[in-house]
Amino acid sequence: MLSIAESKPKKPMLLLDTFRYTQDKIVNTTVYWKCEDRSCPGRAIQYGSDPPSMKKLHNHSGDENKRKVEEFKMNLKQRIESPQSIKNL
Ligand SMILES: [Zn+2]
Numbered sequence: 001m002l003s004i005a006e007s008k009p010k011k012p013m014l015l016l017d018t019f020r021y022t023q024d025k026i027v028n029t030t031v032y033w034k035c036e037d038r039s040c041p042g043r044a045i046q047y048g049s050d051p052p053s054m055k056k057l058h059n060h061s062g063d064e065n066k067r068k069v070e071e072f073k074m075n076l077k078q079r080i081e082s083p084q085s086i087k088n089l
Contacts, residue, residue: 002015002016002051002052003015011023013036014033014044014046014052015063016033016044016052016053016054017054017062018061018062018063019035019042019044019054019058019062019063020035020036020062020063021033021034021035021036021042021043021044021052022034022035022036024043029047029048030045030046030047030048031045031046031052032044032045032046033045033046033052035058037058037060039059040058040059040060041056041057041058041059042054042056042057042058042059043055043056
């Protein structure tokens with residue numbers, strides 16, 4: 001899974017596997033990406049038009065968790081909206 005999205009007026013963002021990166025610097029044709037989490041040492045590097053690859057490991061798990069949380073919230077919402085949860089008084 002790989003996609004690059006321009007985020008409004010800010011620097012480009014990179015989504016690689018489940019991690020999001022912001023563009024760090026470009027040296028010649030090499031693009032350096034750093035984790036969007038500033039406290040994380042995770043880095044990715046991209047040579048020219050080659051696909052980027054992770055260079056340094058992250059100290060956290062990727063968007064997978066965020067997605068699970070969203071799924072959980074959706075399940076919760078559905079449960080609340082479902083008629084079974086309404087008690088007959
Ligand atoms: Zn990270």
